[in-house]
Amino acid sequence: MSNEHQRGVEVKPLEWDGIHAKSIIGEYSIGAIGGEWKALMNDRQIASGLSLTHDGAKLDAKAAAQAHYDATILSALTPSPxxxxxxxxxxxxxxxxxxxxxxxxxxxxxxxxxxxxxxxxxxxxxxxxxx
Structure with a gap:
């Protein structure tokens, strides 16, 4: 998929409304308690981790959700002939x-x-x- 990215194909960033982001493939949400975080898609955990701060945890959870979304969308694309x-x-x-x-x-x-x-x-x- 790196060729498509080089040719200008990008996945639109998720648009967050607080701790939720709706997408064409489902709803993402994040949770953070202290430095512990988790990212979910349709209420199923897709990633978790530990960050130094609560704010860092929220950012890391959103980044994990975005990475999951990007990978899912890009996996459905094929190179143009x-x-x-x-x-x-x-x-x-x-x-x-x-x-x-x-x-x-x-x-x-x-x-x-x-x-x-x-x-x-x-x-x-x-x-x-x-x-």
Missing amino acids: LPQVVRLLRSLEAIAEDFIPDRDEDAPLALQEMRDAIRAVIAATEALDNG
């Missing part, structure tokens, strides 16, 4: 340009149109891949 498609189209474009130079008026119109269509598909695919 668009970069592979662009590479294949660029190969096609290179082959077309070997046979049809830009300024070859003698090249059949159908071949020139094919080259131009390949370029248009590359541009459209790159625009989709860039968001």
